[in-house]
Amino acid sequence: MSIITFVGAGQMASALSFPATENGHEVRLVGTHLDREIIETAEASGFHPTLKRQLPNEGIKYYQIEDVELALDGTNAVLCGVSSFGVDWFCEKILPLIPDSVPLLLVTKGMIALADGFMITYPxxxxxxxxxxxxLSINAIGGPCTSYELADKDHSAVAFCGTDIEILRRFKKLFETSYYHISLSTDVVGVECAVALKNAYALGVSLAVGLAIGTDGSGKEHYNSQAALFGQSVKEMKHLLEIINGGAENIIYGAGDLYVTIFGGRTRKIGTLLGRGFSFEKAMGELEGITLESIVIATRTACCVRRLAKRGMLQLSDFPLLMHVDNIINNGAAVDIPWTSFETEKY
Ligand SMILES: NC(=O)C1=CN([C@@H]2O[C@H](COP(=O)(O)OP(=O)(O)OC[C@H]3O[C@@H](n4cnc5c(N)ncnc54)[C@H](OP(=O)(O)O)[C@@H]3O)[C@@H](O)[C@H]2O)C=CC1
Ligand SMILES: O=C(CO)COP(=O)(O)O
Structure with missing residues (x-):
């Protein structure tokens, strides 16, 4: 039996308590200062209010943030459960508390845009x-897996990435179950960038959902247009992966994650409202309180692409969908999918 301390009691970290406790490990679920109510409710009733699932009955201990040092005492591994918005908080407050011998696994998906146009992964x-x-050994989880479906034990296939394959194998042993399938990769840049990129493109594909439903909400969802945008997304993601020297095989995680996010992610909600004609501000207002990382990541990705284009390292015209998403989010553009710029000639 190992002890795994989860810091951040959001939906995804909490969902990972299912495979971990099923494997006989002790999960210490520590809420951030923003998770106070989640911890109070889950400790009292076992119910997780944002995951909307009953957490495992046995094997979890609950902690408020004041008791994080107690939760880290004697732990064998740490899981970082914050979203992109909590990354700096985690780095400042939690990283210094983790003993050097204890490896860290991040559920957080995304990346940081550097001033020179390059992207840096969260690890x-x-x-x-x-x-x-x-x-510290810092590793991460990428790939298609919505929290509530993991909690429902639907089959999910993800990738754990990090630089030390032995540590990754240890993490795999902690979490792998009959329904949670884990590939391992030391290509951190490839895995992490592939799954970060999907955040931007899932928003782009979901525009087609909203366009079909229409401004009054009475239309019917169409699939041709979604499939066309899905294909264009994969093309742009693949191209970006090449530019950052990520392995081509990582498109599997990026495209899988794109699929699940379009159908079951929170990003779909914002893309759909924008596609229906809501202004960016109005759509964000409608979705207040929902974690919408895709906005931040789409903005960062577009920012990197624009900077790289200025340095002559790529052509902006190779990223028409990403540029359109960025213009909608950051420049007040109306949705007007640049269909003809997706067409190609091969001879
Ligand atoms: N949900 C999913 O299906 C999946 C999520 N992921 C990734 O996992 C990560 C977490 O997502 P998820 O669990 O869904 O998100 P949640 O919004 O449920 O949880 C996010 C966590 O981060 C904390 N947090 C947010 N802002 C701050 C801040 N400023 N300072 C400190 N802590 C903060 C949250 O507090 P608060 O309670 O206020 O939100 C909470 O503990 C994301 O990067 C996401 O991309 C990966 C795969 C699937
Ligand atoms: O990353 C996800 C599934 O793999 C969930 O994406 P959302 O943040 O859009 O919910």
Missing amino acids: DYFISKLPDGKK
Whole structure:
């Protein structure tokens, strides 16, 4: 039996308590300062209010953030459960508390845009934030897996990535079950960027859902247009993966994650409202309180692409869908899918 301390009691970290406890491990679920109610409710009734599922009856101990050091005492591994919005908080408050011998696994998906146009993965960002002299093994989870379906034990296939394959194998042993399938990869840049990119493109594909439903909401969902945008997304993602030197096989995680996010992710909600003609501000207002990481990641990705184009490392015309998504989010553009710019000639 191992002890795994989860810091951040959001939907995804909490869903991972199912495979971990099923494997006989002790999960110490620590809420951030923003998760106070989640911890109170789950401790009292076992019900997770945002995951909307009953958490496992046995094997979980609940902690408020004041008791994080107690929760880290004697732990064998740490899971970081915050979203992109909590990354700096985690780096500042939690990283210094984790003993060097205890490996860390991030559920957080996304990346940081650097001033030179390059992207830095969250594991590398976390490493750059370690206090002087501190060494930690920082790993991450990528791939298609919605939290509530993991909690319902639907088959999910993900990738754990990090630089040390032995540590990844240890993590796999902690979490793998008959329904949670884990591939391992030391291509951190490839896995992490593939799944970060899907955030931007899932929004792009969901525009087609909203366009078909229409402004009054009476239309019927269409699939041709979604499939066309899905194909264009994969093309742009694949091209970006090449530019950042991520392995081509990572498109499997990116495209899988794109699929599940279009059908079951929160990103679909914002893309659909924008496609129906809501202004960006109105759509965000409608979805207040929902974690919408895709907005931040789409903005960062577009920012990197624009900077790389300025340096002559790519052509903006190769990323028409990403540029359109960015223009909708950040420049007030109306939805007007640039269909003809997706057409190609091969001879
Ligand atoms: N949900 C899903 O299906 C999946 C999610 N992921 C990834 O997992 C990560 C977490 O997502 P998910 O669990 O769904 O999100 P939630 O919104 O449910 O949880 C996010 C966690 O981060 C905390 N947080 C947010 N902002 C801050 C902040 N400023 N400072 C400190 N903590 C903060 C949250 O607090 P609060 O309670 O206020 O939100 C909560 O603990 C994301 O990066 C997401 O992409 C990956 C696969 C699937
Ligand atoms: O990453 C996800 C599924 O793999 C969930 O995406 P959302 O953040 O859009 O809910």
